[in-house]
Amino acid sequence: MDDIQPLEAQYFDCACFSPEHTLRFVWDDEDNEIYTEVYLRHYRNFFQRLWAALKYVCGHTSKYGHWDCFIMQPKDAERLKFLLNKLK
Numbered sequence: 786m787d788d789i790q791p792l793e794a795q796y797f798d799c800a801c802f803s804p805e806h807t808l809r810f811v812w813d814d815e816d817n818e819i820y821t822e823v824y825l826r827h828y829r830n831f832f833q834r835l836w837a838a839l840k841y842v843c844g845h846t847s848k849y850g851h852w853d854c855f856i857m858q859p860k861d862a863e864r865l866k867f868l869l870n871k872l873k
Contacts (some may be wrong), residue, residue, distance in 0.1 A: 793869060798858040809853060810868055819872060825853075 800804030809822040857865070 797855075797861050797863065797865065798856065800858050806855050810865075812868060812871060817872065819868065 793812065795810045795812070797808040797810070805824050807824055811820040811822075812818075813820065
């Protein structure tokens with residue numbers, strides 16, 4: 786496996802290949818940290834966005850947060866393991 790360069794983004798696509806189901810990991814060699822970015826749900830319909838905005842303005846929060854799913858592809862397991870082992 787090639788060495789992952791500092792601040793090089795590693796993308797993991799879900800097995801369903803939806804662009805909304807993508808995880809992004811960035812290795813920071815200087816701070817010995819991994820930054821993780823996850824795509825949050827996007828409402829396409831205007832009324833769904835309006836309803837979500839009204840609930841937000843009124844202080845409504847979901848105890849579950851804004852979640853979707855991600856299915857790791859077996860071919861990405863070694864790359865993820867390599868990235869996490871850099872933290873040791």
